[in-house]
Amino acid sequence: KQEVTQIPAALSVPEGENLVLNCSFTDSAIYNLQWFRQDPGKGLTSLLLIQSSQREQTSGRLNASLDKSSGRSTLYIAASQPGDSATYLCAVEQETSGSRLTFGEGTQLTVNP
């Protein structure tokens, strides 16, 4: 059974700081890994999707890496802004068992002005 763990559970940083969120998973037979953002009371917004054959994806100030063999992914946020404050969720999709996503519990990020 796939298990996804995110560290840290919460993070508070001053504006402008570069930061790294970590995600680990127990079963490396994944189809892809996705990072989502969730604002309070809102649904999930997809940030980056990394296919199992890829090592990283970039979008603006966000960079996500994937090390499938070691079961790890990181989300790097450059020059953080108060608007980045949200909960960040990591989710993996298995090669088999349909397209179900298994989520971590998230990292709650606060960027202070």
Place this chain on the structure above:
Amino acid sequence: EAGVAQSPRYKIIEKRQSVAFWCNPISGHATLYWYQQILGQGPKLLIQFQNNGVVDDSQLPKDRFSAERLKGVDSTLKIQPAKLEDSAVYLCASSLLRGVLDYGYTFGSGTRLTVV
């Protein structure tokens, strides 16, 4: 393109009552999902449809939860009777078929259910 629509946004009911949630996926998305997100946790899949058929309902509490997807488009999720532990956000999502270009999930804003 329009996003995934869900209603209602909020619902408060007493335990043992019934409740229903509605979802309209993105046009052309063959796959529809219902996830349950308990406060402080990541979402957990309840049921996955591909067109009209159920692909995965292994984590759906079938004694009280039911779902249907009519004509392969809209879907409803029902809870009857509700328990206190059903208090959560119910998220609907849709996607194209795996392997298709632009494959990926789109989530709706969710329905926040409080059972008192």
